[in-house]
């Protein structure tokens with residue numbers, strides 16, 4: 489079976505995807521009888537290319553201006569690309585505006601409207617429009633997959649989709665933001681907040697402006713995603729009660745450590761009557777709590793259901809490669825006829 493892919497964005501993640509696709513092509517064909525080809529790539533400032541016969545990925549990874557590989561009429565913008573790209577599946581990994589979820593949410597919506605399956609690694613569409621986009625995908629019998637949005641390639645959404653059927657998810661507790669977990673670990677080791685942030689920037693886990701992590705926005709987006717996908721909630725990041733780690737001190741982290749606790753930026757989604765609520769706040773966790781074992785850049789969460797009492801998921805070593813892997817698995821599942829709803 490031949491499946492044509494269109495890439496919206498060609499930064500760290502989708503470049504890693506292009507490499508992984510070439511590396512894994514023989515095993516995907518052998519085990520699943522699927523041949524993928526990339527028929528279009530769109531970027532913000534590095535050009536856009538469509539080739540219905542399949543783009544040369546080696547060339548796409550090496551040239552500066554993708555337009556050199558384009559075959560066909562000129563393209564005006566990303567929506568024009570989405571319309572004209574002859575792909576079965578669009579893979580979206582563009583920039584995220586954490587306050588609005590755009591422009592990715594509109595790119596995903598437009599792709600589904602045009603009858604194309606979607607895989608996204610972008611948290612925006614799932615945190616801001618999960619129910620609308622899922623409804624759209626269901627109406628058109630399309631796949632809308634987002635495995636890499638939380639914990640990168642760790643298969644958490646497929647666990648919910650395929651393995652946690654007919655259960656009530658009662659509660660989720662997690663340490664979901666690796667930057668703040670790294671910073672809190674460094675505070676506990678006797679490093680000041682300023683130094684810990686600089687360290688996190690030096691090893692590439694914190695951005696130049698770290699406020700999105702420090703103020704708990706990224707954690708709020710991720711717990712909103714888990715509440716929406718695991719607990720059928722319809723939360724936006726703004727609905728999450730949020731306290732970041734900006735005011736946490738080295739003394740507080742060390743005091744918790746001295747009494748055997750680990751200070752974590754705890755994300756929780758829970759049921760209160762018929763409502764699902766979520767909050768993010770720094771919290772000292774007992775050593776008996778599996779989340780207290782998550783040090784440095786490791787992340788994880790605990791799901792409590794009415795049947796399986798406690799499922800613990802932990803991961804680490806995340807980055808563009810593992811994110812690309814989650815997107816590849818989503819694309820294979822779409823090709824195998826799986827649907828996300």
Ligand SMILES: NC(=O)c1ccc[n+]([C@@H]2O[C@H](COP(=O)([O-])OP(=O)(O)OC[C@H]3O[C@@H](n4cnc5c(N)ncnc54)[C@H](OP(=O)(O)O)[C@@H]3O)[C@@H](O)[C@H]2O)c1
Pocket residue numbers: 496497498499500501502530531532533534535566581582583584591609610611636637640806807808809811
């Ligand atoms: N990096 C990770 O490990 C990781 C992990 C999980 C999730 N994610 C998510 O994956 C997404 C991509 O991450 P990344 O690290 O690959 O980002 P990146 O390196 O900044 O790449 C973003 C890509 O999107 C393109 N782009 C930006 N705005 C666009 C627009 N309006 N229309 C079309 N293309 C646009 C950029 O074009 P130019 O090339 O012209 O700049 C670039 O190719 C983000 O939403 C991120 O949160 C990333």
